[in-house]
Amino acid sequence: MAKMTMVEALNMALRQEMKRDDSVILLGQDIGPDGGVFRVTDRLFAEFGENRVVDTPLAEASIVGMSVGMAVYGLKPVCEIQFSGFIYQAFHQIENHAARMRWRTRGRLHVPMVMRAPYGAGVRALEHHSESREAYWAHTPGLKVVIPSGPRNARALLVSAIRDPDPVIFYEAKALYRSLREDVPEEEETLPIGRANIARAGDAVTIIAYGAMVRPALEAADLLAEKEKMAAEVIDLLTLSPLDEELLVASVKKTGRAVVVHEAPQSFGPGAEIVARLMEGAFYYLEAPIERVTGFDTIVPYFSREKSYLPGAERIAAAARRTFIK
Amino acid sequence: MGRKRIEPSNCTIDYLSILDEYGNLDTGLEPEIPPEMHLKMLRAMLLGRRFDERLLDLQRQGRIGTYPPTKGQEAAHIGSAILLKDSDWFVPSFREMAAEIMRGRTMESALLYFNGYNEGTIVPEGSKDLPMAVPVASQILHAVGLAWAAKYRQTGEVVMAFFGDGATSEGDFHEGLNCAAVYQAPVVFVCQNNQWAISVPLARQTHSETLAQKAIAYGMPGIQVDGNDILAVYAAAKEAVDRARDGGGPTLIECVTYRIMMHTTSDDPKKYRSEEEVECWRQRDPLIRYRKYLLQKNLITEQQLIALEEEIKQDIQAAVERAEKRMQELGNPLDQFDHLFAEMPPRLRKHKEALAKELAEAGREAHHG
Structure with a gap:
């Protein structure tokens, strides 16, 4: 088992799921050649190309709104909101659509997507980069809210979130990204969503x-x-x-x-x-x-x-x- | 150094009108439309119109809830949506009823929706239509996502998204057009510019001369058409759909039309616009214009029109009866807990059980009372 940071463990989860399933599409700002501002998508662009790791215009509603359309189509978008402090520009797409498409259509359409976002304080960031507003999403019927606490469970939970048939808000504590390492097995590992x-x-x-x-x-x-x-x-x-x-x-x-x-x-x-x-x-x-x-x-x-x-x-x-x- | 003029390549837009309100026809621009397609469009427009009138009546009788009428906009959404194949995607807002029905939504579904039943947003199995979207402009981004996915899967599918003039002020409109152009996604944006967003007129919505010109900034073709001229709408939409299918990316079509009726049945337009203005647009009714054209072209006879009206009347009546019967079978309040997730979480199950218990107790009391 390799000792990994949470960033590396998340990267492994994404790479393995993308290899396993060509419907898994990453989209977000600077996630392509740059590998994401926290490097969670590092090297994935080179490995999978621009149709799998999609750099988007700087527009959060687009990232989430397009993901809703892609998910309805049958893809599995995993979108990255660069900082959770900017997710509010996509609030309506999450509340009005991602969270309720299954319910509205009595199960005919559904939105299997993951919205990853770094959250939380403690890394000496600029303003709007340190909030913890997970309560908004936990308050919204139709969403699952997953918040890992370390590299190993982050990897296992991200895999579960990607395979989940419903929209998952996946908040990643910035303070944990590189501050600790854990053994993370190369072989597949999942954790059930909804279990403490x-x-x-x-x-x-x-x-x-x-x-x-x-x-x-x-x-x-x-x-x-x-x-x-x-x-x-x-x-x-x-x-x-x-x-x-x-x-x-x-x-x-x-x-x-x-x-x-x-x-x-x-x-x-x-x-x-x-x-x-x-x-x-x-x-x-x-x-x-x-x-x-x-x-x-x-x-x-x-x-x-x-x-x-x-x-x-x-x-x-x-x-x-x-x-x-x- | 210095100041020089940049002339972006697509800095003009066309306005297209083929059949005007007086019946004048530009034969040079007249699109070639197979007779059976004409009849399909006429039926869809006529059914849309009569069903819309019936829904308004039903609302006034208290037999459905709030309803946003479509009257006068049928050419704009039929003339465009007719270009979609069954395998293409149709992304409506909430004023495309005639096209929704043409695409396969049942009238019962609409009746259920406007009577407050979720069953009215179930799209038919295998259908490529999204359910109506109430939050203005939000559906535009879903269309772009669908189109991106279609391009990724290389299926040749095209997506058509509908919205109104008010939607062009929303961020999602601008984001959607921008993204669609960046990815050259196979999507056609159809703006039904009906001049009014509830009480706000177009002049208070934008300072642009046209809505179509907004396409220029995003690097895509834009065209303004007489939205009450089904031939013009068809011609513009055909061009756009063909371009999208051939890998030429998105197009914005502005259909200039008019909201003859109120925004919804809860609205009173007398408060903000003149009867003269409305009357002027009644004269430009797309259905009258199209009917005249088809009669002149001998594509339909007066007798056939009468028969068609009768057939549609019966279809609507049958749908209303079916829907009202169905509603008596529906209405189990416990359904509200279902389909929120693929698997019901424990707390939601508790809520369902609590309401079931409450209902059972109320039922027992009513029984013994």
Whole structure:
């Protein structure tokens, strides 16, 4: 197994799926000879040519709108929105069409497409390049929202997303692109969409996170283990929608305590929905109010201040401790 | 250094009119159309017109919901869509009813749609038609995607996309034309310029002299035609479809027509336009003009026209009856949960079960009450 960054693992997933199926078409801005601004499509243009790796005009609605047409035709477009902060120019194509073509036509037409976009803060980017607005998509009926947390699961989930018969929003944390390496097997590996993963087993408190927040959640679990001898369970959602509430509820029934972590703003964020599901499913098992550690309800600050905005291990560990204060 | 004039190669557009409102015919431009195709177009226009009138009546009787009438625009969408093969793609907005029916959408489907049933957006099995698109101009990009795919698969399929004058102000129109030209995609853009986007007239929609000239900026041919002259629409569309099929890329056709009726049945055009203007356009009715032409060419007789009207009346009546019967069988509210995904996610199943329970309880209460 080769040690890979998330960028390399995603690149491998794309290359293998393109080899396997000539209906898989990549399209986006600068994804051709340039290989994408983050190099996720590196060398694919040379390998597959301009009809498989399609550089588009600088127009997000075109990328998504054309993909809808291509998917209806029977192709499997995998489009790249260069930064999720610019996906709003395609919002209507996602909401009005990608998400509802199957429903509108009672299954006659459907839109098997993947919309990849880098999201999140922590890489000292320019403004509009650091947001986490996955809640928009999780709020939209008809979409699946997948957010991997590392190279290996990113590769396996991207393969599953490409093979999925429905539109998938695939958010890739920029902070994870090159910051860690993992063993990623060359042979095919998939992960089911809609299933979370227990990243670390424990029985004292459940910490729920996804994407770039899984790492600080695990670090918080380390802190709790060191300082309080407390075994926190860390759940990595992997898919935000549909949410694997079964796993979450089972964990919280066991621990009686929960901390929900995301870098998206707090109000009406994914954490609110997760808390509501836990209240439905595990209310009588709760020993303390559920804590949320999230981005603040402000714009992600320019990068000189972004560190203060992002949830970190200390903040998460502190929230976990609060669940023990009676 | 210095300032010099650049003269892009396609900086002019044509205006095409072959059969005018007074029945004058430019025989030099008259397209060769086989008699059976003429009859197909006439039937489609006439059926479209009568069905449109019936839908308006049904709306006024409260038997369907909000409806956007098509009256007066039949030549623009029939004269163009007739050029498509069954294997070509038809991408409508929501004012191409006559063409939709000609392409194979059933009248029942339209009746179901305008009565609020999803079954009205199911396109027939094997059909290459997209369902109506309500968000203005958004469908233009789907047409480009379809055309890109057809070119990739080298099938020779052509895509035709429809939209109105208002759509030319939307970003998706500009993006769509731009992309289609960049990829030389086999797509024909048909703008039904009916002069009004609800209450906003064309002059408030654009400062361009024509809509067709917008093609120039994207590096594709554009042509403006008398959209109430089916011969002109046909001639322009034939040229465009042939070009697309031969690998010559996209074309923009502006069909100058007029929205004789209201935007939708919820709209009152008296608030924003004069009766004189509407009357003036009634005189340019595409159906009257075409009928006269066919009679003069001895392609149809008065008797045949009467018989055709009767046949269409019966077809419409039968469709209305079938649709109203079908609606009694439909209406299971639990259908709203189906077909959102290939596989129903657990939470959605819960919602379905909750509504099923609520309905069952309501049913029991009604039964015992």
